[in-house]
Amino acid sequence: MKKTSRILTLFACFTFVSGASAQDGGSWQTLAPMPTARQELATAALNGKIYAIGGYDSSGTPTNIVEVYDPTTNTWTSANPIPRALHHNSAAVAAGKLYSFGGPSTQVFVYDELNDSWSAVASMLFFHALTPAVGVFNDKIYVAGGANGGGGNSMQNQVEVYDPVTNIWTPLQPMRDGRNHCGGAFIDGKFYVVGGRRRVHAVDSNEVYDPQTNKWERQAPLPTARGGIGVAAVNGELFVFGGETLFPNGGGEVHGEVEAFNPATNTWRSLSPMPTPRHGIWASVIGNNIFLPGGGLVSGIDPTNENDVFIVSP
Numbered sequence: 001m002k003k004t005s006r007i008l009t010l011f012a013c014f015t016f017v018s019g020a021s022a023q024d025g026g027s028w029q030t031l032a033p034m035p036t037a038r039q040e041l042a043t044a045a046l047n048g049k050i051y052a053i054g055g056y057d058s059s060g061t062p063t064n065i066v067e068v069y070d071p072t073t074n075t076w077t078s079a080n081p082i083p084r085a086l087h088h089n090s091a092a093v094a095a096g097k098l099y100s101f102g103g104p105s106t107q108v109f110v111y112d113e114l115n116d117s118w119s120a121v122a123s124m125l126f127f128h129a130l131t132p133a134v135g136v137f138n139d140k141i142y143v144a145g146g147a148n149g150g151g152g153n154s155m156q157n158q159v160e161v162y163d164p165v166t167n168i169w170t171p172l173q174p175m176r177d178g179r180n181h182c183g184g185a186f187i188d189g190k191f192y193v194v195g196g197r198r199r200v201h202a203v204d205s206n207e208v209y210d211p212q213t214n215k216w217e218r219q220a221p222l223p224t225a226r227g228g229i230g231v232a233a234v235n236g237e238l239f240v241f242g243g244e245t246l247f248p249n250g251g252g253e254v255h256g257e258v259e260a261f262n263p264a265t266n267t268w269r270s271l272s273p274m275p276t277p278r279h280g281i282w283a284s285v286i287g288n289n290i291f292l293p294g295g296g297l298v299s300g301i302d303p304t305n306e307n308d309v310f311i312v313s314p
Helices: 003-014
Strands: 021-023 026-030 042-046 049-053 066-070 075-079 089-094 097-102 108-112 117-121 133-137 140-144 159-163 168-172 183-187 190-194 206-210 215-218 230-234 237-241 244-246 252-254 258-262 267-271 284-286 289-293 307-312
Touching: 042 097, 042 284, 042 289, 049 089, 049 289, 089 133, 089 140, 097 140, 133 190, 140 183, 140 190, 183 230, 183 237, 190 237, 230 284, 230 289, 237 289, 237 307
Parallel strands: 042 089, 133 183
Antiparallel strands: 021 026, 026 307, 042 049, 049 066, 066 075, 089 097, 097 108, 108 117, 133 140, 140 159, 159 168, 183 190, 190 206, 206 215, 230 237, 237 258, 244 252, 258 267, 284 289, 289 307
């Protein structure tokens, strides 16, 4: 099926789904709920389907669950579990294959869609626990930040890139700002990393990496400092969804803000907020559609199976 036809099919499916909310810049649709409520999970789009991997369940226990959402039928199915239970993990698709990595270890797994099976590939050079930023460019996976495995107060600025062809991870110039619970994406060949947390403090950092020069530069800060965000790039803009800020004496605030960054003008704008504020989320893109399944409803552990899509206006 051609790409244009695929996107039209997706929109045809969404017209039958409830909960649309439109505003300048895009609209929200509520989709079929994920079978298992989870937060601090990772997602990725492979061959027109969204794979939701790992995360905390309702008891706060890491899981190895993999569930697959098909936008054309608005239904979920189960895939073979990943070899180990994960939380705050990461995922990406490069060279037509799905990879899961990070979280509580440096292990990396690749998914065989035809055989519904997982196998191990080269481990990462650094720990990228507590959700680093991930981007894909020229079929290579870039990973920035996260935590070094030392718990909730740890953070790091290490950056590395994985080449699926050679099965090798290569270290790159570290970020200027160490942080975990951040997010990122590539736009026009450059890797933008935004938000996150430094110990308990949410950060508004926004910096960009150029693979050609192996250097980082600061950009206009994120208007609403927060971690545990979902981040995606569509139509040359970077979209930041939800997240969490922690209070120094305990507790915190869960965000529903949606803010978009335009690298061409180095400016931000606010868009229609999430139907339900959430943190511990991951954003995956098919066409102009940004899918956000699961997440936490309160600061701490309270996962939901809510499944929304933000449809970016052309």
